[in-house]
Amino acid sequence: xxxxxxxxxxxxxxxxxxxxxxxxxxxxxxxxxxxxxxxxxxxxxxxxxxxxxxxxxxxxxxxxxxxxxxxxxxxxxxxxxxxxxxxxxxxxxxxxxxxxxxxxxxxxxxxxxxxxxxxxxxxxxxxxxxxxxxxxxxxxxxxxxxxxxxxxxxxxxxxxxxxxxxxxxxxxxxxxxxxxxxxxxxxxxxxxxxxxxxxxxxxxxxxxxxxxxxxxxxxxxxxxxxxxxxxxxxxxxxxxxxxxxxxxxxxxxxxxxxxxxxxxxxxxxxxxxxxxxxxxxxxxxxxxxxxxxxxxxxxxxxxxxxxxxxxxxxxxxxxxxxxxxxxxxxxxxxxxxxxxxxxxxxxxxxxxxxxxxxxxxxxxxxxxxxxxxxxxxxxxxxxxxxxxxxxxxxxxxxxxxxxxxxxxxxxxxxxxxxxxxxxxxxxxxxxxxxxxxxxxxxxxxxxxxxxxxxxxxxxxxxxxxxxxxxxxxxxxxxxxxxxxxxxxxxxxxxxxxxxxxxxxxxxxxxxxxxxxxxxxxxxxxxxxxxxxxxxxxxxxxxxxxxxxxxxxxxxxxxxxxxxxxxxxxxxxxxxxxxxxxxxxxxxxxxxxxxxxxxxxxxxxxxxxxxxxxxxxxxxxxxxxxxxxxxxxxxxxxxxxxxxxxxxxxxxxxxxxxxxxxxxxxxxxxxxxxxxxxxxxxxxxxxxxxxxxxxxxxxxxxxxx
Numbered sequence: 001x002x003x004x005x006x007x008x009x010x011x012x013x014x015x016x017x018x019x020x021x022x023x024x025x026x027x028x029x030x031x032x033x034x035x036x037x038x039x040x041x042x043x044x045x046x047x048x049x050x051x052x053x054x055x056x057x058x059x060x061x062x063x064x065x066x067x068x069x070x071x072x073x074x075x076x077x078x079x080x081x082x083x084x085x086x087x088x089x090x091x092x093x094x095x096x097x098x099x100x101x102x103x104x105x106x107x108x109x110x111x112x113x114x115x116x117x118x119x120x121x122x123x124x125x126x127x128x129x130x131x132x133x134x135x136x137x138x139x140x141x142x143x144x145x146x147x148x149x150x151x152x153x154x155x156x157x158x159x160x161x162x163x164x165x166x167x168x169x170x171x172x173x174x175x176x177x178x179x180x181x182x183x184x185x186x187x188x189x190x191x192x193x194x195x196x197x198x199x200x201x202x203x204x205x206x207x208x209x210x211x212x213x214x215x216x217x218x219x220x221x222x223x224x225x226x227x228x229x230x231x232x233x234x235x236x237x238x239x240x241x242x243x244x245x246x247x248x249x250x251x252x253x254x255x256x257x258x259x260x261x262x263x264x265x266x267x268x269x270x271x272x273x274x275x276x277x278x279x280x281x282x283x284x285x286x287x288x289x290x291x292x293x294x295x296x297x298x299x300x301x302x303x304x305x306x307x308x309x310x311x312x313x314x315x316x317x318x319x320x321x322x323x324x325x326x327x328x329x330x331x332x333x334x335x336x337x338x339x340x341x342x343x344x345x346x347x348x349x350x351x352x353x354x355x356x357x358x359x360x361x362x363x364x365x366x367x368x369x370x371x372x373x374x375x376x377x378x379x380x381x382x383x384x385x386x387x388x389x390x391x392x393x394x395x396x397x398x399x400x401x402x403x404x405x406x407x408x409x410x411x412x413x414x415x416x417x418x419x420x421x422x423x424x425x426x427x428x429x430x431x432x433x434x435x436x437x438x439x440x441x442x443x444x445x446x447x448x449x450x451x452x453x454x455x456x457x458x459x460x461x462x463x464x465x466x467x468x469x470x471x472x473x474x475x476x477x478x479x480x481x482x483x484x485x486x487x488x489x490x491x492x493x494x495x496x497x498x499x500x501x502x503x504x505x506x507x508x509x510x511x512x513x514x515x516x517x518x519x520x521x522x523x524x525x526x527x528x529x530x531x532x533x534x535x536x537x538x539x540x541x542x543x544x545x546x547x548x549x550x551x552x553x554x555x556x557x558x559x560x561x562x563x564x565x566x567x568x569x570x571x572x573x574x575x576x577x578x579x580x581x582x583x584x585x586x587x588x589x590x591x592x593x594x595x596x597x598x599x600x601x602x603x604x605x606x607x608x609x610x611x612x613x614x615x616x617x618x619x620x621x622x623x624x625x626x627x628x629x630x631x632x633x634x635x636x637x638x639x640x641x642x643x644x645x646x647x648x649x650x651x652x653x654x655x656x657x658x659x660x661x662x663x664x665x666x667x668x669x670x671x672x673x674x675x676x677x678x679x680x681x682x683x684x685x686x687x688x689x690x691x692x693x694x695x696x697x698x699x700x701x702x703x704x
Contacts, residue, residue: 192511193463197227197475203482205234207490211256213630216555218263224524225509228270235283246284250634257324272330275321277314277363278303279338282486295340302338305359306346322371331367336378353385357393364398379403383418390425402430406438408453410461423468430474433458435504436497437481445563446492446500449539455504495556495630496563499549526553558626569619573612573647580605592657594672599662606658613651620644
């Protein structure tokens with residue numbers, strides 16, 4: 001054994017002496033390679049911003065890194081639009097105001113495409129982008145020469161600033177939303193999708209803005225990328241003749257509407273009127289004159305389609321609406337949320353699906369034949385209708401559906417299978433998101449973060465599903481509901497929602513939303529050139545954007561500030577009243593019902609009351625002044641009664657009850673009387689004998 005050890009030892013030493021030079025060389029090469037990989041720059045630095053990654057909105061690190069510098073060139077884009085779009089070749093500039101743009105729109109540099117280690121794939125992507133740019137130029141030339149109409153170009157897309165996604169890589173329907181705004185439908189590098197039409201919805205029922213305010217708003221919308229307006233009047237339309245009873249007391253005049261339509265068209269905004277023809281006819285069916293047309297006598301929501309007079313009413317509504325909108329290409333005929341259908345004696349004999357389709361067919365044929373307009377309907381009543389049933393009614397040749405989802409997760413409500421079904425029936429489709437009026441019946445200002453996520457997710461869905469329709473998507477409607485239905489109270493007013501509208505409209509007009517649009521957003525809301533507006537949004541900490549935009553001067557800024565002041569005042573009053581009524585023990589509901597408390601303690605608790613009464617009174621005055629610029633006294637009064645008067649009433653009631661308790665100078669012996677209403681639960685005052693308590697008994701239970 002010792003001999004073997006000695007032999008192997010000598011052999012090892014000899015091998016080391018013979019090969020140590022090669023070992024040192026190998027070690028040196030390895031060290032050099034590690035150092036190179038650690039510190040060498042990457043092969044290529046992508047210059048395009050991460051358009052679809054919303055972390056630029058929420059993460060401080062990304063927010064700082066995404067700030068556009070004075071030397072940053074932001075790529076111009078053009079819309080490639082469908083044959084029916086009147087705004088061919090419209091440009092959207094995202095240029096830093098310190099730097100002039102000199103590059104041609106059709107020039108595509110390699111720096112606009114992220115690096116591809118494969119080399120060949122990278123060059124192929126560049127060639128494909130150049131081919132698309134050349135095709136776009138050819139299409140624009142054809143349109144300019146009058147050949148472009150009907151060329152078959154669908155939708156509107158922006159030339160990508162990121163590499164193209166591999167075929168079939170789109171993760172449609174696999175929703176993975178997280179609260180930090182990561183892309184929710186899969187990480188793809190698709191081109192930024194821009195809807196051909198960006199339509200802003202005005203819900204005028206119950207809170208009609210003054211025409212002067214709307215006139216001021218129209219050019220602002222056009223500058224932010226809107227292409228059309230959807231006008232929903234209900235009882236604010238100047239109905240006349242046999243329909244005159246259904247018009248509201250403060251309805252618009254025909255002259256005012258004509259002036260509004262002319263202003264929209266002068267700024268390149270198409271006007272699409274909306275008239276209810278099936279459901280949501282409360283504004284008409286609530287009146288005794290039309291109550292016999294209800295599907296359910298107790299509910300004025302839906303029309304009975306089996307009555308001949310129902311169609312007479314619908315045609316009258318359409319005729320008077322179209323008379324004020326001559327030449328309108330589209331007419332939205334509603335038909336959503338028809339909850340009462342097939343319930344009356346006549347309709348019970350038919351299938352609900354058939355009843356709905358037959359009524360829609362009759363209304364749509366009337367619109368097409370008399371006005372040559374394209375009827376649009378909300379899609380929700382069609383989601384569970386079979387493809388065969390819609391085809392038998394030739395619905396695809398009569399109407400275009402507008403698919404509406406206001407939540408963040410679009411696919412949760414309209415699955416991919418529904419899109420496939422619609423694609424087999426309809427050649428064109430619309431989408432509808434929201435910028436207000438979707439997340440709470442009593443909100444005073446929209447949650448901008450949720451609405452932004454909804455709109456960006458809609459762009460993802462539209463990019464994924466457009467190929468299922470031969471004509472693609474007509475556009476995206478940003479709805480702004482004023483009431484959830486005719487009987488509901490007011491939700492967010494239009495002027496207090498303009499920051500949300502600016503954010504969502506700019507996002508959908510660019511196909512993305514991050515710090516590269518910072519200048520346009522702040523300029524659109526007329527923000528001052530201060531350090532506050534040199535940093536990006538933080539929608540985690542400020543989802544309503546009260547902190548960010550309360551010092552800007554956009555139209556409606558005073559109403560927006562009033563909602564922020566209302567929120568702060570309401571929280572302060574609620575905290576104070578909760579402390580007085582539920583934490584402290586002298587002005588509780590019990591004390592106030594029995595008019596029984598300590599005057600000294602009451603004075604202590606009322607010490608802060610005058611300041612809060614003063615704050616609410618000032619809020620009422622400032623809110624009235626701000627609202628009066630936009631609304632008449634009816635709307636101002638309703639808003640104040642909804643949001644300010646309850647605060648004032650609670651404080652005044654507390655003050656009145658407290659003063660009543662302080663006026664008492666002699667107090668009764670305990671126990672105090674039992675509340676009479678408790679007798680329903682078997683609790684009442686015990687019977688007394690000779691003024692003695694029932695507790696005056698000996699240990700055996702006998703009286704002493």
